[in-house]
Amino acid sequence: MIKDKVVIITGASSGIGEATAKEIASKGAKVVLGARREEKLKQIADDIKAAGGEAVYQAIDVTKTEDNDAIVKLAKDSFGRVDAIFLNAGIMPVSAVSALKTDEWKQMVDVNINGVLNGVAAVMPTFTEQKSGHILAVSSVAGLKAYAGTAVYGGTKWFVRDFMEVLRMESAMEGTNIRTATLYPAAINTELLDTITDKQAGSGMQEVYDAFGISPDRIARVVAFALDLPEDTTVNEFTVGPANQPW
Numbered sequence: 001m002i003k004d005k006v007v008i009i010t011g012a013s014s015g016i017g018e019a020t021a022k023e024i025a026s027k028g029a030k031v032v033l034g035a036r037r038e039e040k041l042k043q044i045a046d047d048i049k050a051a052g053g054e055a056v057y058q059a060i061d062v063t064k065t066e067d068n069d070a071i072v073k074l075a076k077d078s079f080g081r082v083d084a085i086f087l088n089a090g091i092m093p094v095s096a097v098s099a100l101k102t103d104e105w106k107q108m109v110d111v112n113i114n115g116v117l118n119g120v121a122a123v124m125p126t127f128t129e130q131k132s133g134h135i136l137a138v139s140s141v142a143g144l145k146a147y148a149g150t151a152v153y154g155g156t157k158w159f160v161r162d163f164m165e166v167l168r169m170e171s172a173m174e175g176t177n178i179r180t181a182t183l184y185p186a187a188i189n190t191e192l193l194d195t196i197t198d199k200q201a202g203s204g205m206q207e208v209y210d211a212f213g214i215s216p217d218r219i220a221r222v223v224a225f226a227l228d229l230p231e232d233t234t235v236n237e238f239t240v241g242p243a244n245q246p247w
Contacts, residue, residue, distance in 0.1 A: 001228065002027040002224060003027065003029070004028055004029070004030065005028075005029045005030070005084060005227060006030045006075055006083045007032065007085070007227065008034065008071055008075055008086065009033055009034065009088060010085075010086070010088050010119060011034075011062075011090060011138075012033035012044065012057070012088070013033075013035035013036070013040035013041055015188070015189075015190030015192070015216045016088055016138065016190060016220065017033075017035065017086070017088045019217040019219065020086060020223045021048065021055065022044070022048060022051075022053075023220035023221060023224050024220070024224050024227060025048045025053030025054065026053060027228075028053075029227070030054040030055070030079045031048065031054070032056055032057070032074055032075040032082075033057035034057070034058055034060040034067075035059070035089070041057035056074060056078045062115030062118055062119060063111060063114055063115055065118050065122075068118040068119050069122045071122070072123055072126065076126075082123060082133070083132070084135070085119055085134075085136070086136045087119045087120070087136065087138065088137075090111060090115070091107060091108055091112065091192070092108075092193070092196065093195045093196050093198070094150050094198065094201045095149065095196075095200075095201045096148070096151075096201065097151050099198055101197070101198065104152075108153055108156050112153070112156035112159075112160070113159050113160070117163075120135060120167070123135070124178075127176065131177050132176075132177045133177075133179070134179045134180075134181070134227065135167065135179070135180050135181075136181040136183065136223060136227075137164050137180075139157040139158075139160040139164075139183065140153075141185065141186045141239065141241065142154035142157050143158045143159075143160060143161045149205075160182065161182060165180075167180055168236050179231075179236075180234065181238065182236060183219065183223070185240055186212070186239075186240070186241025186247040187208055187212040187214065187241060188213065188214060188215075188219055188240075188241070189216065190216055193205055193206060193209060212242040213242065214242045222240050226238070
């Protein structure tokens with residue numbers, strides 16, 4: 001049951017994070033919103049509360065260990081516990097390797113990999129102690145197969161795939177009852193494309209999204225489905241995208 005679950009969402013200020021927050025709050029979840037843009041978080045929290053839901057928020061940078069620890073503390077202070085964390089923060093400044101956008105490579109590793117690791121590290125002691133918890137993370141279809149122009153981005157998403165699968169296995173072996181779910185979205189209309197600075201890569205990606213992109217609320221419904229599963233059941237992977245996109 002989603003009702004009354006306390007769920008932390010990173011990257012909650014737009015796109016999949018915002019849509020998921022509103023979707024699960026409407027089903028009775030207590031949501032804890034984290035992202036860098038505090039004014040956006042406030043608006044989303046206000047919208048949720050105006051609709052009868054429960055939400056708190058805090059500005060965080062997922063690349064900072066202390067910010068991840070702080071949002072777990074906020075969840076506990078506000079609602080008494082944490083039941084799930086949705087690691088959704090990510091950036092996608094794709095480009096050919098030969099463009100040598102090395103600063104962007106480092107940014108992707110920091111947000112897409114270290115952001116996930118920091119979130120897991122922040123919540124794992126609580127989940128281990130209570131012997132329950134649900135960790136959900138966004139990878140990408142670029143974490144399932146290779147695409148030209150996405151060498152570093154795809155690499156970060158392949159990491160998420162492997163890390164989450166090992167986490168699932170270890171949790172089962174250790175008897176901590178920590179469940180995982182990894183999402184592999186295809187073309188979903190979010191702000192991801194805004195992070196692309198390479199003109200050629202950007203125009204190519206824009207064409208794909210213009211042709212196929214679907215609303216982030218489609219992913220939100222998948223997250224809600226995962227959160228609603230019985231405690232003894234894990235669906236560990238969801239590949240989701242437009243029905244007409246041959247990804």
